[in-house]
Amino acid sequence: MHKVETDLFGKTLSLEAGTLAKQAGGSVVVRLGDTMVLVTATMAKSAREGIDFFPLTVDYREKAYAAGKVPGGYFKREARPADRETLNCRLIDRPLRPLFPDGFRNETQVVCFVISHDQVNNPDVIALTGASTALMISDIPFNTPVAGARIGRKNGEFILNPSNKELEDSDLNLVMAGTQDGIVMVEAGANELSEEIMMDGLEFGHEQIKKMIDLQLELKAKISKEKITVVAEEFDADLVSKADEKFRVPLAEALKIHSKHERQDTIDKLTGEIATELNPDEDGDLKGTLKTILHDIEKDVVRKQILNEKVRIDGRGLSDIRPISCQVGYVARAHGSGIFTRGETQALVVSTLGTGQDEQRIETLEGTVNKSFMLHYNFPAFCTGEVKFIGSPGRREIGHGMLAERALLPILPTKETFPYTIRIVSEVLESNGSSSMASVCGGSLALMDAGVPIKAPVAGIAMGLIKDGDQVAVLSDILGSEDHLGDMDFKVTGTEEGITALQMDIKIKGLDKSIMESAMKQAKEGRLHILGEMQKSLSTPRDSLSKFAPRILTMQISTDKIKDVIGPGGKVIRSIIEKTSVAIDINDSGIVSIASSNEEDANEAVKMIEGLVQEVEVGKIYLGKVKKIMDFGAFVEIFPGTDGLVHISQICDRRINKVDDEIQEGDEITVKVLDVDRNGRVKLSRKEALRESATATPQQPE
Secondary structure, three states: OEEEEEEEOOEEEEEEEOOOOOOOOEEEEEEEOOEEEEEEEEEEEEEOOOOOOOOEEEEEEEOHHHHOOOOOOOOOOOOOOOHHHHHHHHHHHHHHHHHOOOOOOEEEEEEEEEEEOOOOOOHHHHHHHHHHHHHHOOOOOOOOOOEEEEEEEEOOEEEEOOOHHHHHOOOEEEEEEEOOOOEEEEEEEEEEEOHHHHHHHHHHHHHHHHHHHHHHHHHHHHOOOOOOOOOOOOOOHHHHHHHHHHHHHHHHHHOOOOOHHHHHHHHHHHHHHHHHHHOOOOOHHHHHHHHHHHHHHHHHHHHHHHHHHOOOOOOOOOOOOOOEEEEEOOOOOOOEEEEEEEOOEEEEEEEEEEOHHHOEEEEEOOEEEEEOEEEEEEOOHHHHOOOOOOOOOOHHHHHHHHHHHHHHHHHOOOOOOOOOEEEEEEEEEEOOOOHHHHHHHHHHHHHHHHOOOOOOOOEEEEEEEEEEOOEEEEEEOOOHHHHHHOOEEEEEEEOOOOEEEEEEEEOOOOEOHHHHHHHHHHHHHHHHHHHHHHHOOOOOOOOOOOOOOOEEEEEEOOHHHHHHHHOHHHHHHHHHHHHHOOEEEEOOOOEEEEEEOOHHHHHHHHHHHHHHHOOOOOOOEEEEEEEEEEOOEEEEEEEOOEEEEEEHHHOOOOOOOOHHHOOOOOOEEEEEEEEEOOOOOEEEEHHHHHHOOOOOOOEOOO
């Protein structure tokens, strides 16, 4: 067993190998506090035939026993991964994938099991560090270590790997991965922070990442497994020359076509003609080789055109944004809707307002949480002109939806001021670059169209990068092809005041500070331009909610009275719901939310609840109902569930022999509260109420 450790701001991070899962290619247990993740990395013995991509699979699973819990559900075992687990798979995969050598085709799998969770230290970023370590100590050809860190910020000070409690008070939740040379991945949510603060946070995080990489190298020095050799595919120089001669010039002309499908159809036709000419015998092996050669030529032409001529595939300059159009209120019966179209990317985004009963209940290792804001992103095949089976959302759809959700979360009103559950659905109808950012823009419009009092509109933009030696070009509002052929996908969302979310993936080994600053600055210019275009359609939330949205009234009751409103077995609250046709939700702090499409029904329910929870006030006059006549007086109900005694001496000014000489059961009489004793017994006086009747207004029963 080999173990190395380092101190990270008072917390010990350790890497341990040689104890568990020794038959895996590489195995490590990474530990921070009492949070432990077992990470393994294993590869197939031979390359997978007939593919032109690297078959990497990353799986991340949280085991219920890690937090001393039994899984919910009927089967009582871990089932399909939750969204959080899927997002963490992506979080680990994205920085690792570009660091493998070109031409490596052996199927490779990284598996992360959370085996202990101390409820303080999050397992996601340490799992990323563990994945890199497991690969480094294995025979898999992975030679550039990467580490992950989460950065929070409170009172202007950055926090490394903050706990969930610390994140509640943080205006930044930044997850990043980096090598010794630079940053390779960023995923962040922020409360309208400036570009300068974000850059400072990234710089702070990168310094901590270097310490974790040193730790990996220390462990690797103790465990020396020989890496397999990957031989880069070499092509016949004569074949490459012929393909270049025939393809480069007509390809450059085809790339000038602005329409995505027309351009791609022309390139596909040209590729097919040249492949047939250079491979008349249709040799299967040669066919795959030619496909790779022609793709490499296309990549070279596009990149050189951008770097040398400053002209992009569709003729735009480096910082130009495609034409934008916006429309709101398109979906007739939806609570709010927005259509955002930018170039050949279009998203129909719809917002729905619900009650507390519509919140999503999620079981996590930290406990059960209720989620009142959800954004779901759908990417049907027709949006790219393709035909595919429509199934459950994949990792990409879950990831893009979470990015858009994170972007809009900081501008939503608080639950106390706006007690609605909000669901946004983005239907991507056309896609040619940055449909997730279109979802952010459309989501902002849909919220305002529904009348949600958001803090400010949010827009998003996707940035790209072409880097060749010292030549650098930062691209605004990238196309799908520019994402595929470029070196960076950098998404930034925010308001006019600052950034709300970031996502960045780098295909080169790392990104230095100067390029990041340039990309941030250019992204801000583009974001402000998009916000200006959105404001032409709708600049502020509508004055009132959609007429189809439920009306929610809230009231605060004493926590001691919650049981009175619910009643035995829920009898009382069900009765109110049946009589008024409303939805009622009561939380543990005594906040009652009453939802109904009919405001009169909601007001009636409020009155009924007020009647159940109101307290008796000494000196106050009530209009009560005589419930029972006794020899010594009468019991009078002053409001539902609360009776008081009017002694025979307090019925009127004169002396009477019998109570029923003056009042009868069922009579409504005015009474004044004289006293409430320590046992809660109420003393009433009709005599005093009659004396004050000239000046006092009776309190009607609720």
